[in-house]
Amino acid sequence: MAGRRSDTRERIQQVALELFIDQGYEKTSLREIAERLEVTKAALYYHFRTKEDIVVSLTEDFGDSLEELLEWAPGQPRDEILRRFADLVAGRFGPVMAFIQANQNAMKELQVKSEFPEQLKRLFALISLDDRDPAARLRARLALVAILLGNSPMLLDEEDDEMSGEVALQVALELASPRSGSPGLAP
Amino acid sequence: MAGRRSDTRERIQQVALELFIDQGYEKTSLREIAERLEVTKAALYYHFRTKEDIVVSLTEDFGDSLEELLEWAPGQPRDEILRRFADLVAGRFGPVMAFIQANQNAMKELQVKSEFPEQLKRLFALISLDDRDPAARLRARLALVAILLGNSPMLLDEEDDEMSGEVALQVALELASPRSGSPGLAP
């Protein structure tokens, strides 16, 4: 606590996150992370017991924040919920979000088995008013996906400058708002 | 051409696809594929020169079909385009589609660099009427994502039985249909 402490641990997290997003979790070796930081692999093992531990440290804060959101959300207006979720993924957890999206497959095999899919599901339920209607459920998902897309390079071309988080939120709100009469489409 | 030929090649493709979807491309070793088929790794190398070649063989038919769709699409009604796309990803290319979605990161590193992202972008452009409006662009993407989600376990819970491709198509059509007046949301 007292006195100066090296920030190596945080630098490891930072570089690891970057590489995991860029190349994927499995493709990124500890050697590579160490080289970037100009330390040795062994130094990494001083700060983290396993490679998996790095991922855990990366995602746990995000999971906690999502949990808070989920506890607060019930009873709140839908657009407030969506806005707060948008703030989360666009804010300091943006990179973590990008990591999770880009490495779902890898996460499955990890012990952590991040709670994220389950949390997302609960969020679906909260913002989809009538979850009896399959179309409404899909719209709820898409509202969240809209927000995710607004912040992720996943299905996006890189040079999409105008696609701000605000726009994504607008579209998300449209999707989450109740339909007029027929839930279907115009003929 | 004439005479009986072993179907090992196709069985390799089948098993590999399954494992790539389930565990991810990198996590799936050739040893594992071989074991499932009860052959040796070396046998795999008779049919495919590299691990990457398996992926190529898996995606190239899909790419061709998408290319056909893209050549046919211009001038066609939007809902026809969406329907045909839905048929594609729900039909025999469903698994391939799931593979691509689940392994975007891995594909980036491959030589193939599948044309899929670029094809998707062209499809975006085709179904988004007014691509000056960022919200319209995002909606076009979401229309396609809706179709993709309707067929993929990506952000979905597993036990979502009612979420048929038809529903997804409906929602996609809504999204791709022009807005009434304001492109924004109700205040």
Place this chain on the structure above:
DNA sequence: GTCTATAAGTGGATAGAC
């Protein structure tokens, strides 16, 4: 807190017998 050295294992890929 960071290092060197190395263990122990897995990966993709090849040579050559049958």
Place this chain on the structure above:
DNA sequence: GTCTATCCACTTATAGAC
């Protein structure tokens, strides 16, 4: 067309010096 046997690069992870 499939096998055995092997190569070698590279991985995570540990032991122990400084």
